[in-house]
Amino acid sequence: MAELEFIHVNKVYGNETVAVRDLNLKIDEGEFVVLVGPSGCGKTTALRMAAGLEEISDGEIRIGGRVVNDLAPRDRDIAMVFQNYALYPHKSVYENLAFGLRMRKVPKAEQRRRVEEIARVLGLSDMLQRRPAQLSGGQRQRVAMGRAIVREPKAFLMDEPLSNLDAKLRVQMRAEIARIQQALKVTTLYVTHDQVEAMTMGHRVAVMRDGILQQVDTPQRLYDAPTNLFVASFVGSPPMNLMEAGVEREGNLLVCKIGDARLELPADVVAERPALAEFAGGRVAIGIRPEDVREASGWDGARLRGRILLVEALGAEQLVHIEIAASPLGRGDLVDTTAQPPGPSLGGVGDVERAVTLLGRFDRHLLLLPGEAVDVAIDPRLLHFFDLETGASIPTVDVPVAAEVAG
Amino acid sequence: MSAITPIAPTPVTPVTTRRSRRRRVRKAGWNLLGLFVLVVMAFPVYWMVATAFKPGRDALSYTPQWIPLHPTLDNFSEAINRPHFWDSVKNSLIIVSVVVVLSLVLAFLAALALAKFRFYGRKGVIVVILGVQMVPLAALIIPLYIMMSKAETTRGLHYVLGVDKLSGVIVMYLTFVLPFAVWTLRGFIDGVPRELEEAAMVDGTTRFGAFVRILLPLVGPGLVATSIFAFILAWNEFIIAYVFLQSPDNQTLMVWLASFTSLRGTEWGPLMAGATLCAIPVVIFFLLVQKRIAFGLTAGAVKG
Numbered sequence: 050m051a052e053l054e055f056i057h058v059n060k061v062y063g064n065e066t067v068a069v070r071d072l073n074l075k076i077d078e079g080e081f082v083v084l085v086g087p088s089g090c091g092k093t094t095a096l097r098m099a100a101g102l103e104e105i106s107d108g109e110i111r112i113g114g115r116v117v118n119d120l121a122p123r124d125r126d127i128a129m130v131f132q133n134y135a136l137y138p139h140k141s142v143y144e145n146l147a148f149g150l151r152m153r154k155v156p157k158a159e160q161r162r163r164v165e166e167i168a169r170v171l172g173l174s175d176m177l178q179r180r181p182a183q184l185s186g187g188q189r190q191r192v193a194m195g196r197a198i199v200r201e202p203k204a205f206l207m208d209e210p211l212s213n214l215d216a217k218l219r220v221q222m223r224a225e226i227a228r229i230q231q232a233l234k235v236t237t238l239y240v241t242h243d244q245v246e247a248m249t250m251g252h253r254v255a256v257m258r259d260g261i262l263q264q265v266d267t268p269q270r271l272y273d274a275p276t277n278l279f280v281a282s283f284v285g286s287p288p289m290n291l292m293e294a295g296v297e298r299e300g301n302l303l304v305c306k307i308g309d310a311r312l313e314l315p316a317d318v319v320a321e322r323p324a325l326a327e328f329a330g331g332r333v334a335i336g337i338r339p340e341d342v343r344e345a346s347g348w349d350g351a352r353l354r355g356r357i358l359l360v361e362a363l364g365a366e367q368l369v370h371i372e373i374a375a376s377p378l379g380r381g382d383l384v385d386t387t388a389q390p391p392g393p394s395l396g397g398v399g400d401v402e403r404a405v406t407l408l409g410r411f412d413r414h415l416l417l418l419p420g421e422a423v424d425v426a427i428d429p430r431l432l433h434f435f436d437l438e439t440g441a442s443i444p445t446v447d448v449p450v451a452a453e454v455a456g
Numbered sequence: 457m458s459a460i461t462p463i464a465p466t467p468v469t470p471v472t473t474r475r476s477r478r479r480r481v482r483k484a485g486w487n488l489l490g491l492f493v494l495v496v497m498a499f500p501v502y503w504m505v506a507t508a509f510k511p512g513r514d515a516l517s518y519t520p521q522w523i524p525l526h527p528t529l530d531n532f533s534e535a536i537n538r539p540h541f542w543d544s545v546k547n548s549l550i551i552v553s554v555v556v557v558l559s560l561v562l563a564f565l566a567a568l569a570l571a572k573f574r575f576y577g578r579k580g581v582i583v584v585i586l587g588v589q590m591v592p593l594a595a596l597i598i599p600l601y602i603m604m605s606k607a608e609t610t611r612g613l614h615y616v617l618g619v620d621k622l623s624g625v626i627v628m629y630l631t632f633v634l635p636f637a638v639w640t641l642r643g644f645i646d647g648v649p650r651e652l653e654e655a656a657m658v659d660g661t662t663r664f665g666a667f668v669r670i671l672l673p674l675v676g677p678g679l680v681a682t683s684i685f686a687f688i689l690a691w692n693e694f695i696i697a698y699v700f701l702q703s704p705d706n707q708t709l710m711v712w713l714a715s716f717t718s719l720r721g722t723e724w725g726p727l728m729a730g731a732t733l734c735a736i737p738v739v740i741f742f743l744l745v746q747k748r749i750a751f752g753l754t755a756g757a758v759k760g
Contacts, residue, residue, distance in 0.1 A: 102654050123660040135651035139673045152660030196659070 051113025051203040052078050053099060053236055058108035060094050060260075068094040070260040072108070076204075079234040081227070082265075083251030085241055087283070087385060091260035092240045093208055099238060100129050100206050113203055123152070128197035130207040134189045136181040142168075142192055143177040149200040167199045187218045194226065198233065205230070205237040211246065223250060244284050248272070256280050258385075278440040281336050281433060282384035287368060289336040291384065292405045293376040293437065298329040305335065305429065308374035308403065312351045314429050321445045325434060333443065334378055336433040339368070342409035344417075345424035353425045358406060360417050367411050371423060375405040383440035504735075507728040508532065515724045531729035538726070540704045544712035547701075548691065549737075551622055551708060555629045555690040556683050562630075563637035564679065570638070571645040582642075585635045593632065597699055600628060604700065620702045628696050633686045640685070644678025645671070680745045687741055691734075709734050 053076040060069040069091040076082045084092045097103035099110055101122035109116050117125050128149070136145050143164060150160045168174045171191045181189055190210065197205055210226070211219045227250045230237050241247055247254045248268040255265040256279070264276040275281035281289045295306040303319050303326065305312040319325055325333075345352045355371040378384065407425065411417065434443040507515050508531050509524040535541065569575070570582060604624055607617035616623045648671055656666035694710040701707045713734065716727035 100654075100658055102657070121662070122654075122657040123662065127658065129655065129658045131651045131655060133649060133651055135649065135655040137652060137656070137670060148656070149659035152656075152665070196655075200659070 051236060052076060052080075052111075053204050053238060054109075054111040055095065055099070056109040056111065058095070058098065058110060059106045060091065060098060060103065061106045067260050069098070072262055074255055074262065074265060076236055076238055078236055081230050081237045081239065081250060081252045082255060083239045083241060083247040083253075084255045084257060085244055085247035085283075086257035086263075088242055090257045092242075092257050095257075096129075096206050096208055096238060096240045099204075100127060101125050126203045128200050128202040128205055130193050130197050130205070130210040132209040132212055134181075134193040134210075134213070136189055136192055136196075138181050141178050141180055142173060142184070145181065145192055146173075146177075146195050146199050149196060153200070163199050167195045171195050186214055187222065190214060190218075190222055194229065198229065203236065205235050205239075207237065207239045209241050210239075212241070212243070219246075226250065245286055248284065254284075256283060258283075274442070274445070275433065276442055278334060278336075278378075278380075278383040278435050278442075279385055281435070281442070285338060287339050287408045287410075288385070289338050289433065290342065290405070290407050291334055291336045291378050291435075293332055293378055294335045295332050296325065296328045296330070298326075303329060305333075305432070307335070307353060307427070308376070310351060310353050310374075312427060312429055318429050318432075321447075322434060322443050323446060324443050328436075328443070332437055334380075334435040334437050334440075336435065337407075337427060337431060339408040340410045341428065341431040342371070342407055342411075343426045343428075344409075344411060344415060345426040348426035351427060351429075353407075353427060355407065355423050355425050357417055357419050357421050357423055359419055362413070364413070366413050367415070367417065369409045369411050369417055369423075371407045371409055371425060372404055373407050373425065374403055376403060377405050380437065380440065501735075504728050505732050507724060508732045510725060512723075512725050515728070531725040532733070534726045535730040535733065538712075538715075538730075540707065540712060540715075541730075543705055544707055544709045547622060547706060548709040551626055551629065551697075552687060552690045554626050555633055556686045558626070559630055559633045559637045559686050560679060560683055563634055563641050563682070564675075566634075566638045567641035567645050570642050572650075585638055588635045589632070589639075594695060597695060600696070601699065604628075619700055620706055622701075622706060625697060625700055625708075628700070629690050629693060633689050636689065637682050637686055640682045641675070641678055644675050644682075647678075648674045684742055684745060688738055691738055 055072045055074045058069060058072040059067070061067050072091075072095055074082070074084075074095075084095060086092050094103060098105050099112075101117065101120060101124075105118050109118060111117065112125055112127065137148065140148065146164045146167060147160045150163065155163075164177075165174070168177055171194065173188065173191055173195060176184065176188065181192065184192065190213075193210065197207075207226075211222055214222060223246060226239075239246075239250060247256075248271070251268060253265055254268050254271050256263040256271070258279050264271060264280045266274075271280065271284050275284060275289075278291065282291060292307065294312075297304045297306060303314045305314055314325075353373045353375075355373040357369060358372050359370040361368040361370075409425070417423065435441065436443060506522075506524055509527040509529075510521065511526055511528050511530065514521050514524065514526060570578060601619065604617055604619050607613040607624075608619065610617075617627060618624050652670050652674070653663075653666040656670045657663060661669060692710065693708075694714070697708045697711050698714065701711060709730075713727065713730050716723050716730065
């Protein structure tokens with residue numbers, strides 16, 4: 050077991066295509082870090098560089114404090130789980146599991162003991178003599194995991210190991226992998242494009258985009274304080290509602306204008322974000338999580354008038370699409386394109402440029418019907434503010450004020 | 457049950473029967489066509505073997521004799537006792553085994569490069585390999601002959617190349633067996649996911665170790681299949697052998713078979729007996745290796 054460190058790592062293909070740009074990431078001993086991002090963002094390349102399957106163009110990768118740039122994969126003492134499992138089809142499950150041990154000249158008896166123990170833990174004892182072709186997808190996945198575990202390596206590298214499984218099995222294996230990692234306490238770097246996987250499995254999550262690391266933090270911090278519009282739109286399902294809003298100064302107050310609605314910003318919100326005052330007279334991007342969008346009955350703060358487009362009943366809650374008058378984000382390049390909220394309705398409020406569909410997670414007991422008008426309450430304390438130019442979040446500073454959050 | 461759940465509609469019978477009857481007729485048509493093709497393919501082989509067992513009179517009879525009524529082994533003994541039979545067998549075996557081994561080794565390495573590495577001119581090489589096979593062999597005979605006779609007088613080359621030399625024929629056979637073998641093997645190597653070797657390398661093998669322990673066993677069936685085709689190509693080749701191997705000591709079995717046809721006519725009985733004998737090694741070779749191919753088909757089914 051050891052720590053895994055990327056220090057100013059770059060990967061350039063040919064002369065121009067940059068896959069990974071100045072990656073700095075340290076995975077502590079026993080830590081589970083998930084590298085997440087849309088496809089083509091360089092996350093798999095980063096993982097393969099750590100495994101030694103891809104050359105490092107520039108920078109250093111250290112495993113357990115030792116620079117491994119020029120070491121062959123077999124000398125790095127890491128284990129990798131591949132997206133398509135990469136089980137050796139001509140070998141039995143037993144031979145697949147024992148292969149790494151055999152290559153490392155572990156004594157036969159010891160090999161047998163370890164393979165059988167792993168097989169027992171993973172529930173593969175009955176199928177040691179089978180070939181991979183005779184296994185189901187979930188069983189192959191287990192064998193692939195077992196092959197990594199049995200070696201007792203310094204670090205696990207996992208490249209989207211769950212993406213070939215069906216949805217139900219994926220949820221099950223997700224928990225299983227997290228449990229195994231916790232039990233073994235092996236440093237793990239896990240790559241996925243699925244932000245739900247990232248949030249549920251990782252101690253820390255590293256969000257990557259276009260080869261550049263955006264933010265590394267605990268899942269909760271990532272969710273509560275995304276560092277820019279991309280992370281805000283990428284993390285969370287359904288994604289954060291994002292729109293443009295004006296900021297104006299009215300006397301001592303800062304006011305946020307969403308469409309025609311006025312939203313007074315409480316003093317503590319402004320105090321937390323000193324930079325927000327500089328945007329007075331200009332525009333910012335604001336975001337609000339679907340669970341923070343509320344129906345306005347009994348709310349004495351600012352309201353947004355909206356119209357219900359669609360109600361998706363999820364059982365425990367309902368997901369409501371509400372059209373409000375506001376400006377959609379102009380800068381599509383700053384957000385995750387796959388997580389874009391649904392476009393404006395057909396024949397809705399009228400002006401397409403001025404309509405935003407707000408996703409809200411509402412209590413299932415609330416009776417809401419498509420086509421109805423609805424008032425939406427927005428608590429300014431739950432808003433996220435971003436610079437429209439750079440996409441960066443407007444930084445918050447710690448202000449020791451116990452702010453009461455509307456409920 | 458059906459009283460409670462009237463959702464499942466009762467099938468409309470007349471339409472389905474008509475459709476299924478039409479389908480059955482179409483199926484029977486395809487089967488007939490398949491049977492016809494089988495007969496066209498298999499009959500000449502049967503006729504060859506049957507004729508080999510017929511005495512000379514029956515072989516030439518105008519009313520076709522579907523099965524040999526007076527089976528005899530005379531034709532075989534006559535064929536075997538003909539001059540140069542055993543020389544021809546020896547020559548054919550030497551040429552074919554050298555061609556198969558050399559072409560497999562060279563083609564495997566070439567196919568590996570084409571499948572695994574991205575180098576400048578890779579596409580060009582692939583196109584040339586395919587294109588070379590389009591050139592009719594007969595058109596090359598004269599240029600080849602000129603080259604070979606020149607090579608005979610060139611120092612160094614004359615050890616290997618030249619007219620009436622087995623080694624010269626081997627080199628010429630390689631020119632058409634190799635491209636074919638490279639092409640086939642490339643397909644087999646491409647079918648093995650790259651991750652398998654990578655997994656082996658992470659598991660502790662060297663690059664070469666991954667090649668030997670993972671890639672080679674998986675491509676094995678491909679090697680076997682390719683070797684069968686290379687064997688057949690080289691074994692059955694006639695024109696080059698006929699033109700270049702002039703002395704009777706050097707001729708191959710195919711050239712030896714041609715000697716049954718002379719100015720006085722063709723000795724059909726012994727010719728068919730000889731042809732049957734020539735087919736036997738191919739059949740034996742195939743029987744020896746076909747088990748490996750069958751295994752290969754199931755192994756290839758697992759992708760990753």
